[in-house]
Amino acid sequence: MSALLDVEDVRIDFTTRRGVVHAVRGVSFSIDQGESVAMVGASGSGKTVLGRSLLGLVEEPGEVSGSIIFNGQQVVGSSESHLQPIRGLGMAMVFQDALDGLNPVYSIGSHLMEILTIRMKKSRSEARHEALRLMEEVGIPNAKSRFHDYPHQFSGGMRQRICIALAIGLRPKILIADEPTTALDVTVQAGILDLIRRLQDDYGMGLIFITHDLAVAQQISERVLVMYNGEIVEQGETREVFQHPKHRYTRALLASHPAHATSWRDLQPMPESFVLEA
Amino acid sequence: MTIATRSSQIPPLKRIFNSPKWEMFLGSPLAIASFVWLLFVTFVAVIGPIFVSEQANHQDLLLRFYPPFTLDEGVSYVLGGDSLGRPILLQLIVGARTSLIIAAFVVGMSALLGYAIGLYSGYFGGWIDNILLRLADILHTVPSMLLALVVLFVLDPSITNLIVVLGITRIPVYLRTARAQTLEVRERVFIEVARAAGASHWRIMTRDVAPMVFPTIRTLAMLEVATVILQAASLTFLGIGLQRPDVDWGMMVADGREYLRSAWFVTVFPGIIIVLTALAANLFSNWLRAVEDPAQSIHFFSKPRRQKAE
Numbered sequence: 001m002s003a004l005l006d007v008e009d010v011r012i013d014f015t016t017r018r019g020v021v022h023a024v025r026g027v028s029f030s031i032d033q034g035e036s037v038a039m040v041g042a043s044g045s046g047k048t049v050l051g052r053s054l055l056g057l058v059e060e061p062g063e064v065s066g067s068i069i070f071n072g073q074q075v076v077g078s079s080e081s082h083l084q085p086i087r088g089l090g091m092a093m094v095f096q097d098a099l100d101g102l103n104p105v106y107s108i109g110s111h112l113m114e115i116l117t118i119r120m121k122k123s124r125s126e127a128r129h130e131a132l133r134l135m136e137e138v139g140i141p142n143a144k145s146r147f148h149d150y151p152h153q154f155s156g157g158m159r160q161r162i163c164i165a166l167a168i169g170l171r172p173k174i175l176i177a178d179e180p181t182t183a184l185d186v187t188v189q190a191g192i193l194d195l196i197r198r199l200q201d202d203y204g205m206g207l208i209f210i211t212h213d214l215a216v217a218q219q220i221s222e223r224v225l226v227m228y229n230g231e232i233v234e235q236g237e238t239r240e241v242f243q244h245p246k247h248r249y250t251r252a253l254l255a256s257h258p259a260h261a262t263s264w265r266d267l268q269p270m271p272e273s274f275v276l277e278a
Numbered sequence: 279m280t281i282a283t284r285s286s287q288i289p290p291l292k293r294i295f296n297s298p299k300w301e302m303f304l305g306s307p308l309a310i311a312s313f314v315w316l317l318f319v320t321f322v323a324v325i326g327p328i329f330v331s332e333q334a335n336h337q338d339l340l341l342r343f344y345p346p347f348t349l350d351e352g353v354s355y356v357l358g359g360d361s362l363g364r365p366i367l368l369q370l371i372v373g374a375r376t377s378l379i380i381a382a383f384v385v386g387m388s389a390l391l392g393y394a395i396g397l398y399s400g401y402f403g404g405w406i407d408n409i410l411l412r413l414a415d416i417l418h419t420v421p422s423m424l425l426a427l428v429v430l431f432v433l434d435p436s437i438t439n440l441i442v443v444l445g446i447t448r449i450p451v452y453l454r455t456a457r458a459q460t461l462e463v464r465e466r467v468f469i470e471v472a473r474a475a476g477a478s479h480w481r482i483m484t485r486d487v488a489p490m491v492f493p494t495i496r497t498l499a500m501l502e503v504a505t506v507i508l509q510a511a512s513l514t515f516l517g518i519g520l521q522r523p524d525v526d527w528g529m530m531v532a533d534g535r536e537y538l539r540s541a542w543f544v545t546v547f548p549g550i551i552i553v554l555t556a557l558a559a560n561l562f563s564n565w566l567r568a569v570e571d572p573a574q575s576i577h578f579f580s581k582p583r584r585q586k587a588e
Contacts, residue, residue: 055474080478087476095474100467105489114485115475166475 002072003030004206005054005091005174010066010076012049012058012230023049025230026066031174036200036207038217038238040253041227047210048096050227051178054208055091056083071173088119092167096179098160102151108135108162109147112169119170134165138195157188161195168199174206175199181216193220214257218242226250228274249274299569309565312558319555323378326371330354334368335523341365343541358543361533366547369525373548376526377507380441384506387445389499392452397491399453400460401483411457414450422447423512430518440519444509448502452495459491493567500563504556527552 012024024046031037039047053064056075068075070090075083095101102111112131116122122130135143138161151159160180167175177196181189197220200207209220217224217238224241226234226249234247245251255268294300303309327334333354341351344359346366354365399407417425426443433439463469464487472482511528513519520529527548534544 057470057473084476084478087474089476093471093474095467095471097467101471103468103472103486103490119476163471166471170475 002069003032004071005031006067006069007054008067008069010050010053010064010068012046012053013063013065015061015063023062023230024053027227027230027232029225029232029235031206031208033173034200034204034206035223036197036209036221038221038224039208039210039227040212040214040217040224042212045227046230047227048178051093051176051208051210054176055087055093057093088115088167088170088172090172091174091176092170092172093176093178094160094163094167094180096182098163098180098183099156101163102154102159104151107148107150108154111162111166115166115169130169134169135162137199138162138165138168139191157184157192160184160188160192164192164195164199168203168205171203172205174208176208176210178210179212181211189216196220214242214253226253302569306565308561312561312565315554315558316562319374319551319558320378322371323374327375330368331372333365334372334525335364338363343537343544346543346547357547358541360530360544361537361541366530366544369530370527370548370551373526373530374551376437376520376524377510377528377552380437380444380510380526381503381506383441384444384448384510385499385502387441388448389452389495389502391445392449393456393488393491393495395449396453396456397460397483397488400457401464401479401487407457410453414453417447418450423509426509426513427516427518430513435513435518435521437520437524440510440513444506444513448506451502452498455498456491456495459494460487463487463490493570497560497563497567500559501556503559504552507552507556 007030008028010024010027011022014021014023027046027050029037039051041047049058049062052058054068054070054075056064056078058064064076066076070086073082073086073090075086102108106114109128109131112134113124113127116127116130117124120127120130132143132147135146140146140158140161146154151162154162160183164180175196180196181192184192193216196207196209199205207220209217211217221238224235224238225232226241226247228249234241234245234250241250242254245254252268252270252274256270258264258267303313338359339362341355341359341363342361344351344355344363346356346358349356351359354368357366357370360366360369395410399410422444425447426440429443430439469482469486472486477486507526507528510519510526511532514526514529515532515535520526530548531545531552534541534546534548538545
């Protein structure tokens with residue numbers, strides 16, 4: 001059987017002056033069309049670098065081995081020209097730091113126009129219509145009057161909405177969202193999550209949602225991968241994992257989360273032995 | 279403003295006068311003054327020599343160090359006469375052309391090359407970066423005047439050679455700046471966003487990084503105008519830059535130095551012109567930089583934005 005995205009025994013090592021860091025140590029999972037998967041884990045557990053490796057974005061001194069097959073195409077070790085059709089069009093990515101995600105010298109409109117004319121091969125007038133539609137779709141009020149505004153005139157939440165518009169504008173088969181709400185406050189966060197969930201349904205995209213927030217993972221995903229220290233320690237149906245965690249780490253993670261406690265006495269701190277150095 | 283007012287149906291001139299930049303320009307007296315001065319100097323440099331190049335080199339020993347601010351000898355001598363009795367005003371006009379040509383070509387050439395190499399070197403890094411940077415170091419270590427001296431001594435001291443030599447020696451200034459800024463911009467998130475959307479390295483370098491670095495290079499280039507005029511002057515002073523009857527402002531300053539005590543005006547007038555031109559270039563480029571950076575222009579020109587039309 002071949003899923004849309006098949007990740008087999010991926011290892012990512014960084015060779016530094018103080019030795020080799022094994023950021024990801026042999027991870028395997030797969031994702032089908034339209035499926036939503038949450039990747040949870042503490043900071044430094046390797047989830048972000050794993051997300052980036054799916055698009056071949058891990059750069060020197062990082063080294064990826066194993067196999068990442070998207071739509072029948074191998075990503076690991078592929079040349080730039082082979083990766084280009086995958087990037088954006090196959091899998092698009094939304095990054096964590098929304099505040100710096102747009103180039104300050106270009107207007108919001110020209111960001112959208114650029115990807116639509118160049119990547120989607122639309123004419124300028126088609127692209128303009130599509131860009132305005134995308135802005136409305138991600139919830140920018142008065143899209144028309146804000147078309148020529150620059151990124152600094154947008155709030156953090158709105159910038160992230162534009163980043164999402166840039167990603168979905170390419171109609172990818174999978175959307176990789178790397179902690180898209182971390183830089184935003186809680187009220188904005190809820191809006192962005194709703195947006196991503198709705199867009200995933202409307203566009204029938206697969207979703208890889210990278211987060212350290214268990215509540216968010218529970219809301220957004222059908223399946224969850226729990227990462228710890230570069231490995232997937234547990235994966236399964238979201239509901240199943242949250243109700244009957246099998247791995248000790250998952251249990252400790254859930255016990256330390258306020259959403260599952262009725263009073264603070266129920267909260268269990270993460271055992272010392274699980275705390276990563278990062 | 280709506281999308282419609284930005285569309286190409288409106289004639290370009292009208293678009294300029296309707297743009298917020300034009301409003302900012304009108305609101306900034308320094309920008310207007312420096313722009314007008316630069317325009318004036320350029321105009322004089324282009325048109326002036328056609329009419330006065332004959333008279334400018336006319337020597338009249340009776341009018342040696344003729345004092346300025348009198349009209350007895352005609353308008354030509356209103357700024358006095360130099361050591362050979364040539365009219366300083368006309369010499370300034372003829373010198374404007376040479377000075378501007380040297381400044382424009384040297385700055386243009388070195389800025390363009392330094393910008394391009396710095397971008398490439400900073401963006402792609404690796405061994406090419408290392409080699410280019412070491413070359414720039416070498417060029418930087420050898421005093422540029424010494425290098426120019428040697429080269430111009432071996433070759434003919436002509437305007438072309440002067441431009442090439444000065445142009446090459448000024449490249450490292452831009453190269454280092456462009457490279458340093460490229461290294462910084464390269465790590466920003468929007469670069470990664472572009473990568474993830476499938477943009478090629480080349481495209482990111484030219485479309486995303488280059489415009490972020492450009493304002494700095496432009497400001498630097500404007501600053502360099504003064505440096506280059508003075509460097510050309512120093513070479514002339516040493517006798518291997520321009521040769522008479524060519525004249526530039528630097529040469530005039532150099533000529534008058536010996537007589538500074540008795541005839542200050544021979545040096546001071548061209549000196550003032552150099553300073554004014556360099557200052558205008560700086561002020562104007564600074565203003566441009568502030569305007570072009572959309573985030574900065576808000577702080578600098580805090581005029582209330584016009585009501586947006588629906």
